[in-house]
Amino acid sequence: MPPIPLRLSFGSTLLALALSLVLAVPATLSAQQAPLTLREEGGEVNILADSIQQVGGTTNLLIAIGGVEITRGATRLLADRVELNRDTGEAVAQGKVVFYDGEDRLVGERIDYNLKTGTGVVYNGSAFSAPYYSISGERMDRIGDGVYQIRQGVFTTCEGDEPDWSFKVGSATADLNDLIYGRDASFWVGKVPLIPWVPYFAAAIRRERQSGFLFPQAGVSSKKGLFAKVPYFWAISDSQDATVTLETFTKRGVGVDGEYRYTLSEQQRGAASGFFIRESWRDTRDRPDTPNGEDRGIFSLRHDWQITPRTAFKVDAHVTSDDFVLREYGGRLRERTQQRAETNVFLSHRWDAWSLVGNILWYQDLTTPRPVELQRVPEIRLQGTRQPVPGVPGLLYEVESSYTQFVRVVGPDGSRLDLHPRVFLPVPVAGIFTLTPFLGGRATYYDQRVVGERNARVGGMVVQESVSDDRIRRQAEGGIEAESRVSRVFDMGGAGGLAAVQHLIEPRATWLEIRGESQKAMPQYDPNIDKIGKVSQVTYSVTNRINAKTVAGPNQEAVRWEMARLVLSQTYNLLPDADQPVKDLKADVLLKPNEHFGLRGDAAWNVYGLGLRRAGVGVTGSYRDVSAGAGTRFDEITGYHTVDGDVAAKLTRHLDARAVTSWDASKGVFVENRFGLDIHWQCWAIRLEYIARHRNEDEVRFSVNLLGLGQVGTRTGAGIR
Template identity: 30%
Template sequence: MRGLSRHLATLCVVLLLVFGPGQGRAEQFAAGPRPGQTPVEIEADSLSSDRRAGTYLARGNVRIRHGDLTLLADEIEWHPQSGEARAPGRVSLVDAEGTLSGEDLVINLETGQGHLAQGRFFLAEHNLYVTGEGIERISTNQYRLARGTFTTCDGERPDWSFSARDLKVDLGSFARGRHARFHLKDVPVLYVPYFFYPAKTERESGFLMPRYGYSDRRGWEVSLAYYQVIATNQDATLYLDYLTELGLGKGAEYRYVFEAHEGEALVYHISGSGDQGDAYAIEWRNDGQLAGATRFGADIEYVSDRDYWQTFGEAAGEYNRDKTESKLFLSRSWEQQTLGGQLKYLKNLDDPSDATLQRLPQVRYSLVPVELGESPLYFGFDGTYDHFWRREGTKGQRLTLRPTLAAPFRVGVLEVAPELAYRQRFYSASGAEDDFSQKGMAEFTTRLSSSFARVYSPQGQRVRRIQHVVGPDVVYFYTPPTVQGRLPSFDAEDRIGPLHRLSYGLINRLTARIEPADGPARYREFLYFRLSQDYDIRESPPDPLNPRDNLRPFSDLRAELLVRPTRWGYLDFDGRYDLQTRDGKRTGFATLSLDAGVDDDRGNGAVLGYHYLREDLEYFQARVYTALLHPVHAQLQYRHDLLTSTTLETVLDLEYRSQCWSLFLTLSDRPGETRYLVSFALTGVGRVGKFGGSLDRTD
């Protein structure tokens, strides 16, 4: 009966409030909604009305719906004429943004304005909890709290929180407070006269959370940043940093996405203090198209000196960098033609001399071989123009023209592709033996290739077919001897030696057809293996009975292996084995590269690598990471030089990951220095502190 009376009460109120009072009973329904008001639905265990006061009183499991707003309480008194509702005791207010709960609510359902005591607001999108002794709901998106607190931590006693005397939350913008304190559990540890926190559902301009830190290279540092939304496809961030050991840092970052372009640019400058000089960095990345389907790209990177990376770099790929490379390039492609040009600038950070050779610019043109009429011949062309420039040393220009003529044909299962080319180079150089010089040379190649395939049916649960493809190929190269001593020497293309060589190889591919029970079939090439070698005919003995000494007709035997047995594991091998004997013994591998890795998609994995270049380098590297110790996530990186028996780098990264914060510790041991770095991040706020320094240093 109670459920029936509840539904009858709901039905009666909805009908009366939507359609209005019946004829002849206007005095009884004087509290009904005025024209233009949104209909109100009330559900309750019992419902009564006061005709003279024009109010409704609902008791027991009360639910009032008004548009997107839902009010839940044990008792609610509603005034239809004013739109005001009063709910003594515990109450909850639910809308599209979140849930507001507390005691003794007074709210106008039409305007959305109201207030309640001992309130708590939860914004689900950001997992943001806001509490206050009193909460004033100014509008759907704005709240004001007296003695308010906020946190992204779950639980009645959060791990961290901010408290403020006057806290204003503007959903879609920021939470702002004055005289704020930062608490760990219930203990205040930091006072901030003013703070702001992003409570946004969309991008909005404003100051970002300040960052604090310390390192022995940079000293104490405070970083302030302002984020500016320029348009829906553009934004910018301005940086202002103060570093006690270095000076004042200023920077600007700009990001954009246009219909035909996207990229980002960064400029940063730090004013030197004390013995330190000014330092700066410039970066720009762009990928897009200009008119006429012309692609334009930029990859600009420039720093003042190597000290910049040593000071601001943290990863191995940064702190030990010895050069920067900047490129601007344009390219345009037609059906069978490509024209491209680039400006390329190198800066050697170890030896910043004026003798570094630059290509400013380099222009390339390529014509994919096209059929000449009805003949079996195909014509192709490659052309390159290089302008070599440097402040000190020989400068000049080189134009290379290389037309080709090919006549591919097929004999049974064998594909044959002979090609004749002529390489013509023109030079104009200052400081060379001749101001102008040129040289032409012929080149001839022929490729023979084929492929054989077979399909196997292992009848596994998921793997139903495996295709094995074998592809042998042989290439013959011939370039006659040419005198080139009087040509300028800018790079390796200026001295092309005679060539009379055979290259041969054998490729094996294994591809599996995988048929999962709940999806379409897919294919995975899980093994690629290639053996190849060169035979230099020029160095082959003319008389087998009288072999010449110090000849090496056979090159190193190269083996390439790629194994992908599953999506979580891989093995890559690339090695060149030297077949030459010295003192009656094989010399072994000339180069070797071995990489293997596993990853279970749950935060656990390992990567191992071994790299060897005879008489030059040999090192081992490893990276192991795990989440098995959750909430502690660990990663260990190790690199060791086997030639000198020296550890190049050992880095241990530890993260304690709580529900609403993370603590990071990095210990790095590199030749000459052992460093530590501690940083702290709050969920929804980001990294708010970073402290580091040297534990041991050898100058």
């Protein structure tokens, strides 16, 4: 964690206060009830005490007694008694001494301070700095600006006279603007010396970020052996930092993990991370067949640049050395089950009704060693949303166009240019519904012509064969859109905290006809464009929607949201040779009655006896200190069926529990289960977690977090993430 600064420089301030007293206070002052204000070059000094006396003679002593309070600017000194020797510069503050310097606070039974040399001693003192740092000692010798030598010191971030944990040191040096380090240290939990002796101790106590080593982690893995992680945080500048971690696995090798974060301006920022390991200690019989042998790694880069309010540049890059490295070294299930390592580079500009997006897509398929990737370098899209035709009242138009250069190892690659404009004429009918006839065309250019198919040498998959041939597929389309909208508002009168509920019914139907020429022998890059042929169909849907509005309280605005939605849709194929003209019935549902419960789902049902073809549902709920979620995803065609669930609960004030599960219902196995406990107090926390993976590493993780010091712990059977 970034270290935190502590400034406790009271020497110059106290010196100024004392010199103000020496030079400006009269020879004898009787007890005063009102504060005494002295105007000096550095500002006003206010002195308040039950009694202020000037004692003459060789000692020339100034004494303030009873509820002494001296303030100057942001500083304030409190004590029961303050004595100042005007000749030697020695000042002694006694009796519950408290000195405030901005956010810092120092307390002690007595402070001896030489106003001329800037040195002094704090007896039985403690230094406190926001938000939680505390350093105390039997004797604290001030040897410089904010620098102390401490005898029999205690360092902690816990509150109270008897902290839950602390580091005790025989001798230490504390730079309150930097760090504390000492010798002959011990770590105590309450009154128990959990670690009786450590030869050396150091901790950062700055408020600002500071370079330095973070607490290491260690553990053991059933596949990777004993391992250790030693992280180093590098505060490069106010806008840059990095964390570099040396990682060693006794059954794998030595690796390094790093993350670099930067902010170039308010409009430009990003982060880069990577992991590299040389598996020189790994048993060759256990090593997967990877192209780089012993060298394996992961790299990612994200960069966001808002060039202008309408122009943006983004990079989201992910690269792996092989198909298995994420599966073996990923910490979360979503990392271990990732199917693609994808790199996207976007440059976009938008107008009020138009957008231009350039994209480079390059990815690595992690599910198969076959070279099935279809790269797009680049893809340029120009789109115009539905908008009025200039000079023609009532007529609208929209445009979809793209240019793509496809690159791949197996199968046809090449260029494709697609242009798809359409015009619309909305016609309201008696204020009940709207008919919108439309006409359009599509011209798609290819520089390849498919001449056949073959079985690829790698993997045996069927691929197209093509030859260079410039050709244009030409299509004309037309149809009619029909839509309506019926709504009614119900006054709820505050029932359930609702002021009103709106019910909307939105039926919609679209008849589409497409005819064309030169529609055969097309390379199949993208089915949404390349598979379009002769079309005659009607798509119909009905949407039921419920919108809600809460009762607005005093000086509050009402909250509006979509409480429920149900969409049913289907397509009917009008072509005479269609075997099964009625397509799957599709449904999409949303339910969000309040902030505690939510449901989202979709499904597709085959009407020719095949039943449910695809479905997905997710449910979330929370009540007081318990939150839970469950979901399932099913696809009959691919054979994919998973069930996921998670629950988290605050069992007591200091104990939280959580569990996450993922079940592959198609195979009847649990992919991953996680169970965890979090025990937390004011200044420390313990996390326990057990992870069970199917045919993979099981882990037991244990970590301790000391407030202000970061995390220490072990992972039994753990990977690196």
